[in-house]
Amino acid sequence: MTSARDRILSRLKSAPRRTMPERPDWAAPRYGEGRMTQFRAMLEAAHADVREVSAAEWPELLRAILAGKGVDQVLFAPATAAGRKLAEAWATGEAPRLVPYDRPIEEMKPVLVHEVQAAVTTARSGIAQTGSLVLWPTPDEPRLMSLLPPIHVVLVDKARIVDSLADTMATEAWAGGMPTNAVLVSGPSKTADIEQTLAYGVHGPKELIVLVIGEAA
Amino acid sequence: MAVEARTSDFGGKARVALNDPKLRANFRRAMDGLMSKRAAQFSDKEEWTALRARGAAVRARALARLPELLEQLEAKLTANGVTVHWAETTAEANAVVLEILQKAGARRVIKGKSMVTEEMHLNAHLEANGIRAVESDLGEYIIQLAGQAPSHIVMPCIHMNKVEIAELFAARIEGQPYTENVDELTAAARKALRDRFADADAGISGVNFAVAETGTLVLIENEGNGRLSTTLPPLHIAVTGIEKVLEKLDDVAPLLSLLPRSATGQVVTTYVNMISGPRKPGEKDGPKEVHLVLLDNGRSRVFCDTELADTLRCIRCAACMNHCPVYTRVGGHTYSFTYPGPIGKILTPQIEGLDCAGDQPHASTLCGACAEVCPVQIPIPDLLARLRTEAVHPTSIAVKGGGSGRSLAESLGWGGWTALYSSPLIYRISTRLLGLFGNLMPACTPMLREWTRIRSKPKFAAKSLHELARERGFSNDER
Incomplete structure (x- = not known):
C-alpha cells in the first residue's frame, strides 16, 4: 500500500522537468546616514511611539512614560541584562510592580492574559526600510511577552538598526540556525477588516513603545 | 457554516449581485481604496519591475x-x-x-x-x-x-x-x-x-x-x-x-x-x-x-502541465481580484468556490474540474489587469484562454473535466466558420448572400439571438470588401 506522500511525490516527479530561472538582480534599498530617520518615520507612520534615549537613562524615561499611562503592573524578563537593569532602577522610588516571566505559560496564563498592562522586551535589531523590530525570543525572554499585554515596550540598540530584512538575514546568516520562533514587529496590533477603517489593539498590543538606545542625546 | 455549491452558476449569481446596490457600493468603496493604496506603494516603476522579476523567479x-x-x-x-x-x-x-x-x-x-x-x-x-x-x-x-x-x-x-x-x-x-x-x-x-x-x-x-x-x-x-x-x-x-x-x-x-x-x-x-x-x-x-x-x-495534477503550473506560483495577495473589472462589480460570493476573482477563475476549474466550474474562465473580459498587477507574473489571461480551449477540446486530458464544455451545435458552427474562411468561393458566395439577405434575418434567429439579446443587430453592408475593391480597380492576383 502506498501512502498519500508517495503518491503525491511520484505524481510531481513524473511531471516534465522544467528549467530553473536564475534569480535576477534585485537589491533592497540603502539609507546610509538617513537610516534612523527612515526607521523612526516608518514606525511612527504605523502608530508606534519612538524615543531615543541613552543606555543610562531609559529606565527613568520608561518609568515616566508608564506613569503617564497609569500602568501599575509590568511584565519583565528577570534574567536578561535589560531586565536586571530595570529591576535595579525601579527598586527605589514609585514605580509599577515588576512581574517576572519566570515560569512556564501554563502557570502564568491568567497573569499574562488578563492582568499585566505592559511588558518590556529587547529587540535583536531594527529594520529601517519597513520600521520593523526583530524579536528573537529566548528561554529568558519568552514569545508571549510581546503579544499578550496591551502595551509592548521594546528596547533596540541604535547601532543595530540595519537597512533591510534582506540585509540582516544575509549579514547575520539567519539560514545557519533559526530559533523556535523569530518575529518582525512593525507597529501595534491593528485591523482594517471593518470598512477598511484602521483600529488598533485587536488581539495583540494596542500600543508599541520603542526605546532606541544610543549615546546621550 | 455555509457549505458551498459543487457547481458554479456564475451567470445567475452575477445577475443577482449586479442588482444589489448595497453590495456593489461596499465592493466599489473597498476596491477603490485597495487599488490606490497599492499604486502608491509601487510608484517607482524601476523598483517594481526588478522586485517583481525577482519574486516571479523565486517562485x-x-x-x-x-x-x-x-x-x-x-x-x-x-x-x-x-x-x-x-x-x-x-x-x-x-x-x-x-x-x-x-x-x-x-x-x-x-x-x-x-x-x-x-x-x-x-x-x-x-x-x-x-x-x-x-x-x-x-x-x-x-x-x-x-x-x-x-x-x-x-x-x-x-x-x-x-x-x-x-x-x-x-x-x-x-x-x-x-x-x-x-x-x-x-x-x-x-x-x-x-x-x-x-x-x-x-x-x-x-x-x-x-x-x-x-x-x-x-x-x-x-x-x-x-x-x-x-x-x-x-x-x-x-x-x-x-x-x-x-x-x-x-x-x-x-x-x-x-x-x-x-x-x-x-x-x-x-x-x-x-x-x-x-x-x-x-x-x-x-x-x-x-x-x-x-x-x-x-x-x-496542475503541476504536470508546464503552462498551467504557473497557477501555482500564486502568493495569495488578491491584487488580481482587487483590480478585476468583473470581481469588483459582482463580489466574491458570485464565484461559488473558495477562491474568487482571476486567480479563482484559473485555479477552481483545475481543482474542481471544468465540468463543474467551466463557466469561470469565461467570467472575464481578458483585459489583462490581473496579469499587470500580479507580483509573481502569472499570465492569468493566457491561462484563462488555455482553459477555455481545454474545456472544448475533444481529447483534452490536461485538466480535470477537459472536453466537457464541447457542444455539437458550437462545433458545427465553428466548423462552418472555418470552411467559410478557408475557401474563397464559399466565402464570396456567403458574403454576397449576407449582403443581399442578411438584414432580413430576424434578431431572434438561433445563435444570432445570443448576440442580439443585449446588443443591437449588426447591419450587413450591401457590398463586400472584395466588391468595393474590385470597383475601385484593384484586382486579385490569382496567378
Missing part, C-alpha cells in the same frame, strides 16, 4: 524543484521536531487534522486565517465531530458569526458594511450594545475572543511560505491573532497547499516586500511570524507539539 525556481524541496522541507521540519503529514484530498486532510486533535484530546480550537482550511471546509468537519473551531481573524470571526463564507481571500468580510456588522454583533455577542463605532466593534471582538485564545486546546493556522532550507513556516498578519493561535495553545496545526514551499530563507525577503504591498498597500504587515519548531526544553511558552499538513487537492 518559479521553487516550483521547478518542487518534489525535492518538499522532501527537504519534511526532513528539516522533522529534524526541528515538527510532525509532517501529507493529504491527497481535502477529506484526507480533514481526517488528519481531526485525528491529531482527537489524539491530543482537544475540544476547543482557535483558528488563524487560512484559505486552505476554507478549501477543506474544516470547521464544518470538526463541528460534526464535536470540536468547536472559533475563527479569530476579525474578518473571519465576523463571517463565522454571520454563517457565511469569505468573499475575498485577504479581507473576508469586505462585502459587509459597518451597519451590517453592528447589527450582527448586537444580535450575536452577549451583552454587546448596537454601535457603528469601529473601535468599539473591534474592542468587542477582542473581548469576546480573549478567553477563546486562553481556553483553546489547539491552534490551527495557514502558512504563507514554507522554507525548505531551514524548515521554517512564515505567517504574516496584522492583528496578532495568528501569533496567538500559534503560540498560546499547547498544540499547533499548520495547514498548507504543497505549492507554498520556497528554496532559501533569503527568498522570503523579496516576497515579503511584494505580498503586503500588493495586498493592502502596506509596506509590511504588523507581524511576520517565523516558526521553526515546537517549544524546546527550557522555553516557557510556545506549543509543545507542532504539525504541518501538506494538502495536494489537485495541485500535483
Whole structure:
C-alpha cells in the first residue's frame, strides 16, 4: 500500500522537468546616514511611539512614560541584562510592580492574559526600510511577552538598526540556525477588516513603545 | 457554516449581485481604496519591475524543484521536531487534522486565517465531530458569526458594511450594545475572543511560505491573532497547499516586500511570524507539539502541465481580484468556490474540474489587469484562454473535466466558420448572400439571438470588401 506522500511525490516527479530561472538582480534599498530617520518615520507612520534615549537613562524615561499611562503592573524578563537593569532602577522610588516571566505559560496564563498592562522586551535589531523590530525570543525572554499585554515596550540598540530584512538575514546568516520562533514587529496590533477603517489593539498590543538606545542625546 | 455549491452558476449569481446596490457600493468603496493604496506603494516603476522579476523567479525556481524541496522541507521540519503529514484530498486532510486533535484530546480550537482550511471546509468537519473551531481573524470571526463564507481571500468580510456588522454583533455577542463605532466593534471582538485564545486546546493556522532550507513556516498578519493561535495553545496545526514551499530563507525577503504591498498597500504587515519548531526544553511558552499538513487537492495534477503550473506560483495577495473589472462589480460570493476573482477563475476549474466550474474562465473580459498587477507574473489571461480551449477540446486530458464544455451545435458552427474562411468561393458566395439577405434575418434567429439579446443587430453592408475593391480597380492576383 502506498501512502498519500508517495503518491503525491511520484505524481510531481513524473511531471516534465522544467528549467530553473536564475534569480535576477534585485537589491533592497540603502539609507546610509538617513537610516534612523527612515526607521523612526516608518514606525511612527504605523502608530508606534519612538524615543531615543541613552543606555543610562531609559529606565527613568520608561518609568515616566508608564506613569503617564497609569500602568501599575509590568511584565519583565528577570534574567536578561535589560531586565536586571530595570529591576535595579525601579527598586527605589514609585514605580509599577515588576512581574517576572519566570515560569512556564501554563502557570502564568491568567497573569499574562488578563492582568499585566505592559511588558518590556529587547529587540535583536531594527529594520529601517519597513520600521520593523526583530524579536528573537529566548528561554529568558519568552514569545508571549510581546503579544499578550496591551502595551509592548521594546528596547533596540541604535547601532543595530540595519537597512533591510534582506540585509540582516544575509549579514547575520539567519539560514545557519533559526530559533523556535523569530518575529518582525512593525507597529501595534491593528485591523482594517471593518470598512477598511484602521483600529488598533485587536488581539495583540494596542500600543508599541520603542526605546532606541544610543549615546546621550 | 455555509457549505458551498459543487457547481458554479456564475451567470445567475452575477445577475443577482449586479442588482444589489448595497453590495456593489461596499465592493466599489473597498476596491477603490485597495487599488490606490497599492499604486502608491509601487510608484517607482524601476523598483517594481526588478522586485517583481525577482519574486516571479523565486517562485518559479521553487516550483521547478518542487518534489525535492518538499522532501527537504519534511526532513528539516522533522529534524526541528515538527510532525509532517501529507493529504491527497481535502477529506484526507480533514481526517488528519481531526485525528491529531482527537489524539491530543482537544475540544476547543482557535483558528488563524487560512484559505486552505476554507478549501477543506474544516470547521464544518470538526463541528460534526464535536470540536468547536472559533475563527479569530476579525474578518473571519465576523463571517463565522454571520454563517457565511469569505468573499475575498485577504479581507473576508469586505462585502459587509459597518451597519451590517453592528447589527450582527448586537444580535450575536452577549451583552454587546448596537454601535457603528469601529473601535468599539473591534474592542468587542477582542473581548469576546480573549478567553477563546486562553481556553483553546489547539491552534490551527495557514502558512504563507514554507522554507525548505531551514524548515521554517512564515505567517504574516496584522492583528496578532495568528501569533496567538500559534503560540498560546499547547498544540499547533499548520495547514498548507504543497505549492507554498520556497528554496532559501533569503527568498522570503523579496516576497515579503511584494505580498503586503500588493495586498493592502502596506509596506509590511504588523507581524511576520517565523516558526521553526515546537517549544524546546527550557522555553516557557510556545506549543509543545507542532504539525504541518501538506494538502495536494489537485495541485500535483496542475503541476504536470508546464503552462498551467504557473497557477501555482500564486502568493495569495488578491491584487488580481482587487483590480478585476468583473470581481469588483459582482463580489466574491458570485464565484461559488473558495477562491474568487482571476486567480479563482484559473485555479477552481483545475481543482474542481471544468465540468463543474467551466463557466469561470469565461467570467472575464481578458483585459489583462490581473496579469499587470500580479507580483509573481502569472499570465492569468493566457491561462484563462488555455482553459477555455481545454474545456472544448475533444481529447483534452490536461485538466480535470477537459472536453466537457464541447457542444455539437458550437462545433458545427465553428466548423462552418472555418470552411467559410478557408475557401474563397464559399466565402464570396456567403458574403454576397449576407449582403443581399442578411438584414432580413430576424434578431431572434438561433445563435444570432445570443448576440442580439443585449446588443443591437449588426447591419450587413450591401457590398463586400472584395466588391468595393474590385470597383475601385484593384484586382486579385490569382496567378
